[in-house]
Amino acid sequence: MTFHEKANVMDPEAIDKALMRISHEILEKNRDIKNLAIIGIRNRGEYLARRIAENINKIKRARVPVGVLDITLYRDDLTEVAEQPRLRETEIDFDVSVKNIVLVDDVLYTGRTIRCALDEIIDFGRPLSIQLAVLIDRGHRELPIRADYVGKNIPTSQREVIEVRLKECDGADEVIIGEIDGR
Amino acid sequence: MAKNNTIWNKKDLLGLEELSREEIEVILSTAGSFKEVSTRKVKKVPTLRGKTVVSIFCEPSTRTRLSFELAAKRLSADTVGITSSTSSAVKGETLKDTAKNIEAMNVDVVILRHTTPGAPHLLAKTLEPSVINAGDGAHEHPTQGLLDIFTMKEKKGKVKGLKVSIIGDIAHSRVARSNIWGLKKLGADVTICGPSTLMPVEIEKMGVSVTNSLDEAIEDADVLNVLRIQLERQKKGLFPSIREYINLFGINRQRLKHAKKDILIMHPGPINRGIELTHDVADGPYSVILEQVTNGIAVRMAILFLVTGGKI
């Protein structure tokens, strides 16, 4: 099986713009930012969450708390995945109760990851609300989940793969559509 | 996708002798992540929801059993425990029959504590569920070895090059053997120290230094892992008296005078206070004995997660 790149759908500038727009939308919806907290889902959601928080901090001269969620332990497919997922820590060093939480991930697809994340956050406490921000929404939901903030909607086929690459872990910012050959 | 972790593909955890350095490191890093779960308000994750974990303890144990049970419960597994007094062992049923019956009830993990070396290996060979060795005679106690090493690594930052002295009844100690295998694989220097009657033959071939002098074992050591001395050994003539044992191998403040300032004192419990360790040492600033207990749950969660998660 080889990954075959078909198109580059976002460049660094497009990503920056999308994240800035999302940051503004979050502020519009959450006028009182003292209850606001942002939680990214490992791995790439974490970096996107930090960038969004940085935007908001700049705009509002504030310090929005950021947390990181590892949803491995909440997955419902642990025994089906061939390779064991690598477990890392969840880092939420604030009380999620009485907070408006913005959950951040890179790609919204079946919705199962978000379901896991919701379960996990709720085990930490009782937030006022949970909202969802994603860089890409590629459709094909299997659960009744929708995003409150979307960087870009990209209709895809099930055979296609979306790869979000970020400076922090991949050396560059871009979003690629590709296909896995040899099935 | 998580391509970086295909290192663990074992169904069972039987001992540290058979694990590679990489496998031990995977357990330790996984345990690190699990430690955080036990500090949450809701100390429970749904990972093993719907899985059944059965523990069979054919030998008395309080803390290992409790630790395994809490680990399984914090992963949302259903747990049932049987001890030899309630099991069919007394009715003349063999261990294998008992286990086969348990398997027929579709359990996912069997945790076994047994007085006989190789008992968990016998089960692992015949059973489909994962088997975790919770101590087999004087052979191995892999989860204890792992939690000891996890604690050393957490406190000292690394294991490689660490000087660890294991003190006491080496001959009858599964904890000593699991420690030696794990520590040697991770590059630590291991010294064992105890009365020569409690030193098994040819143990130096395991790659350890052997001494009968406690002062020598303490000098330069970064860690002292002090074993429990079974008082019934004295009756079997393996050492002349408790008094002499304390004089020669008991650890007190005086003996630690020449120790490194940041030495760690560990003990697998339960402690014979006043015998292998004095009160003030067991509760003193060097002691990490209670942290070992805390870490035990994280390590056992990691093991349960790894042995159950890798299967398709």
Add this chain to the structure above:
Amino acid sequence: MKTLIKDGYIYDPANRREGVHDIFIVGNKIIKVAKKIKEKADRTIEASRMVVLPGLIDMHAHLREPGREDAETIETGLDSASRGGFTSVCAMPNTTPCCDNQGVVELMLEKARNARLAHLFPIGAITKNREGKELSEVGELRHAGCVAVSDDGHSVKDSSLLRRAMEYSLMFDIPIISHCEDVGLSQEGVMHEGYVSTVLGMKGIPSASESIIVARDLQLAEFTGARIHIAHVSSRESLDLIKHAKAKGVRVTCETCPHYLIFTDEDVRTFDTNFKMNPPLRTSEDREALRQAVHDGTIDVIATDHAPHIESEKDVEFDYAPFGIIGFETAVASLNTLLIRDKITDWNGIVELMSLHPAKILGLDKGTLGEGKEADITIIDPNERWVCTKDEIRSKSKNSPFIGFEFKGNVKYAMVSGHVTFGDVSLHRRSS
């Protein structure tokens, strides 16, 4: 009945005969051994490319009857022995009741006669009920048909009693077979005490637990002038002592078993209870020393110590399993596969170790293919390859470490007093 064994390669060291010969048997006796025998026979056994040996004698086996007929009976035991090429078997006295009186000896001999398989030679107990307290009636045992006395399974702990037994045995010229073990040293041990027992955390049986008693028994034999045979020698230290005693002229012979020549304590790492026996498998250095002792003649005999145990007794935790393995059916094949291959011994050596020497030690007129002798003959295809499977084991018990083992060399026929006890003769043409 006249039988002709044709074109077999004969090894008969007692008569210094080796090579392709025919053997002509009438009734229960060997009548003629020569090249190209022309006599008319009722049946012919085609033995070309096979080796033809004086019938093998196993001087150390446990047949379990009377007492544990669930594990083995005299009939199944002798059938298993025949499949392994043995034409004579000595049964150790640790039965229930113990073989310490004429009654039990007669019962065993009666069962063996009815089985019409290998010859059975009971070994009587040295002390009543093998308890190490009072001498058995050795004279009566001898008279009833016992060829040796032994408390196998135990040493006679009381040195004074053993001295008396030795002195008493001299009256009957009967050998004392010594199981050498200091139980104080072996205690609850389950395997050899060494690096492997240390790693496995198992209780060890030190080599000294054997050699200490070997030393004592040799001294007593020297002192009394009695004839002793040291059973199942497993350690280097014992060999050194025996070698030394032999050089001094002590009347001592000794045996080892195929498993001590093949396996080591490393095999216990599998936790397979078919590697649990007493004395235990020792180190590779011990195995090397034993092989050397087979080569140089310090070891006189290879016996099986065939010890059947039912599966439910053996298929348990290592500590709880009984000691012992079965051995009849794999003995000669395992020795050909490994020891002859490695030139530790050859077929003449096998005949000495497994037929001629046992016959001499036990005072049996056997161990040769001489004309006029009883027709006890073993025929082996030295090149046939086969795998030992549990289903094909004839013993009632299946406790063999050789299950799954691939052998070179297979027993084709066993003949006991002219009667074929193993092998298919009906397939062969009648020559008249």
